[in-house]
Amino acid sequence: MSAGFHGYSRQMVAGPPRRLRNFLPRLRRRRRSFSRRKPVVTLTSVPGDEQQDRRGVAHGESAATEIAVVGGGISGLRAALTLARAGRRVTLFEKNRHLGGRAFSFHTSDFGEVDIGQHVWLRACVHLEELLQDLGVPGDWVYRQDRLSMTYRTVRGRVRTLAAGPWPGSFGFLGGLLRLPDLSLGAKLQYLYANLRAKLYSQQQVEELDRMSMAQWLRRQRQGRDVIAWFWEPLIVGVCNARLDEVSARHGLHLLRLTVLHSPQAAGICLLRTPLSAVFDRWARRALSGAGVVVHTGAWVEAVFPGAPVRLRVNRSVVAFDRVILAAPLGRMRAMLPDVALPPPPAEGAIAGLLLRFARPVMDELFFTAVGSGVQHVFNKTAIWRDLPADGSQIIELVLSAAEREARLGADRLAAELLPPLAGHLPRVRTTRLLAKRLLVHGRATFQVPPGGEVRRLPLTWPGVDHVIFAGDFVATGLPSTMESAALAGQLAARQILAETPNLVEKQRRD
Ligand SMILES: Cc1cc2nc3c(=O)[nH]c(=O)nc-3n(C[C@H](O)[C@H](O)[C@H](O)COP(=O)(O)OP(=O)(O)OC[C@H]3O[C@@H](n4cnc5c(N)ncnc54)[C@H](O)[C@@H]3O)c2cc1C
Numbered sequence: 001m002s003a004g005f006h007g008y009s010r011q012m013v014a015g016p017p018r019r020l021r022n023f024l025p026r027l028r029r030r031r032r033s034f035s036r037r038k039p040v041v042t043l044t045s046v047p048g049d050e051q052q053d054r055r056g057v058a059h060g061e062s063a064a065t066e067i068a069v070v071g072g073g074i075s076g077l078r079a080a081l082t083l084a085r086a087g088r089r090v091t092l093f094e095k096n097r098h099l100g101g102r103a104f105s106f107h108t109s110d111f112g113e114v115d116i117g118q119h120v121w122l123r124a125c126v127h128l129e130e131l132l133q134d135l136g137v138p139g140d141w142v143y144r145q146d147r148l149s150m151t152y153r154t155v156r157g158r159v160r161t162l163a164a165g166p167w168p169g170s171f172g173f174l175g176g177l178l179r180l181p182d183l184s185l186g187a188k189l190q191y192l193y194a195n196l197r198a199k200l201y202s203q204q205q206v207e208e209l210d211r212m213s214m215a216q217w218l219r220r221q222r223q224g225r226d227v228i229a230w231f232w233e234p235l236i237v238g239v240c241n242a243r244l245d246e247v248s249a250r251h252g253l254h255l256l257r258l259t260v261l262h263s264p265q266a267a268g269i270c271l272l273r274t275p276l277s278a279v280f281d282r283w284a285r286r287a288l289s290g291a292g293v294v295v296h297t298g299a300w301v302e303a304v305f306p307g308a309p310v311r312l313r314v315n316r317s318v319v320a321f322d323r324v325i326l327a328a329p330l331g332r333m334r335a336m337l338p339d340v341a342l343p344p345p346p347a348e349g350a351i352a353g354l355l356l357r358f359a360r361p362v363m364d365e366l367f368f369t370a371v372g373s374g375v376q377h378v379f380n381k382t383a384i385w386r387d388l389p390a391d392g393s394q395i396i397e398l399v400l401s402a403a404e405r406e407a408r409l410g411a412d413r414l415a416a417e418l419l420p421p422l423a424g425h426l427p428r429v430r431t432t433r434l435l436a437k438r439l440l441v442h443g444r445a446t447f448q449v450p451p452g453g454e455v456r457r458l459p460l461t462w463p464g465v466d467h468v469i470f471a472g473d474f475v476a477t478g479l480p481s482t483m484e485s486a487a488l489a490g491q492l493a494a495r496q497i498l499a500e501t502p503n504l505v506e507k508q509r510r511d
Pocket residue numbers: 070071072073074075076093094095096099100101102103116117118119120121299300301302327328329332336351442444445446471472473474481482483484486
C-alpha cells in the first residue's frame with residue numbers, strides 16, 4: 001500500500017496479486033445478490049473510521065448499497081453528495097491531494113492563491129447552481145448578474161456596455177445593439193436574423209446540424225467579421241474553448257438557445273469571488289463529510305473489474321462495491337478499463353491565463369471582452385476577490401481560450417505580444433508600471449465536440465461493463481466541456497443508481 005492511503009472504511013483486500021488470489025474465493029462466497037437485499041461488502045471496524053458511527057449503522061450490520069465514486073471533480077462531488085443524502089453509503093476515491101478536479105486553485109509566491117484558470121458560468125447552468133446550493137456555498141461567494149450585461153473595449157480604447165432589457169434573446173439587446181456605433185446597420189440586421197433563425201429551429205433541427213461546424217453555419221447566415229468578433233466568438237469560443245470551425249453547429253446553437261435566446265436572466269454571467277479550491281475542495285470536503293461520504297484523496301484507482309460486485313484496484317489494494325461511478329476524464333476511464341472498447345478520447349483544447357500585477361489600477365469594471373485584438377477576455381482579479389492590496393496595486397488576468405499556440409509561448413513572449421493591444425483597450429496600461437507576471441496554462445483544459453462528435457460521447461452505461469455508471473463532463477449531456485456538463489452528468493449517474501438500488505437503511509427503519 002502506498003503512503004497516504006490509509007483507513008478504508010470498507011473491508012479491504014489488501015495487497016498485490018497473492019493476497020488478491022486468496023481473497024477472491026472468499027469474496028465470491030461472501031457475495032450477496034441485490035435480490036437478497038444485503039450489502040456486498042461486510043463492514044468491519046477500522047480504527048479512526050467515524051463515518052459509520054455518524055450514520056448510526058453498527059459495524060457488521062446490513063446497510064445501504066455500497067457505492068464508490070472514482071474522481072473528486074465536480075461530477076464526482078455531485079454524484080457522491082446526491083447518493084449520500086439519499087441514504088446510500090458512498091466512498092469517494094480521488095487520486096490528487098485536492099478535490100475539485102480541473103476546478104482548482106493553488107498557492108503562488110507572487111500572486112497568492114490563484115485559480116488554474118478563470119471559471120465562468122451563465123445562470124442557465126442550473127445543475128451547477130444546484131450543486132453550489134447543496135454544498136451550502138455562501139451567497140456572497142458568488143457574483144451573479146441578474147441579466148446579461150457585457151462590457152466591450154475596443155482596441156482603440158472605446159468602452160461599450162450592452163445590458164439586456166426585459167425581453168428574451170438578442171431582442172433584449174435591441175436598443176443597445178441598434179445604438180452601437182461600431183457596427184453597420186446591415187451587420188446588426190444580419191446578427192438579428194441569425195438569432196431569429198436559431199430561435200425558430202425545432203430541437204430536432206438543431207440536432208440535425210451536428211455535422212456542420214459553427215463557422216459553416218455562420219457563413220450560411222452571412223455573418224460578417226464584425227458581428228463574429230463582437231458576439232459569436234466571445235460566446236462560442238469562450239464557452240466551448242475551441243475555434244468556430246472546431247465546434248459543431250448543434251452545440252453552438254444549443255448553447256445560444258439555452259442562454260441568450262432563452263431569457264436575459266439565463267445569460268447572466270456568474271463567477272466565484274473565492275479561489276476555486278475554497279469551494280470545490282475545502283468547502284466540499286465539509287459538505288461531503290456532513291453527508292457521510294468517506295473521502296480518500298491520494299487514492300489512485302488503477303483498474304476497475306466490472307461485475308457483481310465491482311472491484312476496484314486502488315493503490316495496489318482491491319475493494320469491492322455494489323455500484324461504481326467513474327467520474328474521471330475519458331482517457332483515464334479507458335486506462336482503468338483496458339479490455340473495454342470505450343470511444344477514443346477526443347481532441348482537447350488549451351486555456352491560458354496571463355496574470356499581470358500593475359502598480360496602480362488599470363481597469364475599473366469586473367471584466368470586459370476585448371474586441372479587435374487577440375486579448376479575448378480580461379478579468380479584474382483584485383475586484384473579483386474584493387482584495388485591496390495595501391500597496392494600491394491591481395491584478396488582472398487575460399484569459400485566452402483555444403490557446404494552443406499561446407500556451408507554448410511562455411510568460412515573457414506572450415506578455416510582449418499582448419501588452420501593446422492591452423494598452424489600446426486599457427489606456428492606463430501605457431503609464432502604469434508592471435510589477436509581476438505569471439502565465440497559467442492548462443494544455444488539456446476541456447475536450448472538444450467537433451462536427452459529428454456528439455455521437456462519440458459516452459452514455460451513462462456501456463454494454464458488458466456491469467454495475468459501472470459513467471459520469472464526468474464527457475458523458476453525453478449535449479453540453480460542451482463545462483462545469484455544468486460535469487454537474488449534470490454526476491446527477492444523472494446518481495439518479496440512475498437511486499432508481500436501481502433500494503435504500504436499505506430506510507427500508508429497515510420502515511420495517
Ligand atoms: C483552465 C480551465 C478553465 C476552465 N474554465 C471553465 C469555465 O470558465 N467554465 C466552465 O464551466 N468550465 C471551465 N473549465 C472546465 C471545467 O473545469 C471542467 O469541465 C469540469 O471541472 C470537469 O469536471 P469533471 O468532474 O467532469 O472532471 P475533472 O475535473 O477532470 O475530475 C475528474 C477527477 O478524476 C480524478 N481521477 C482521474 N483518474 C483517476 C484515477 N485513476 N483514480 C482516482 N481519481 C482519478 C482526477 O484527478 C480528477 O480530480 C475549465 C477548465 C480549465 C482547466
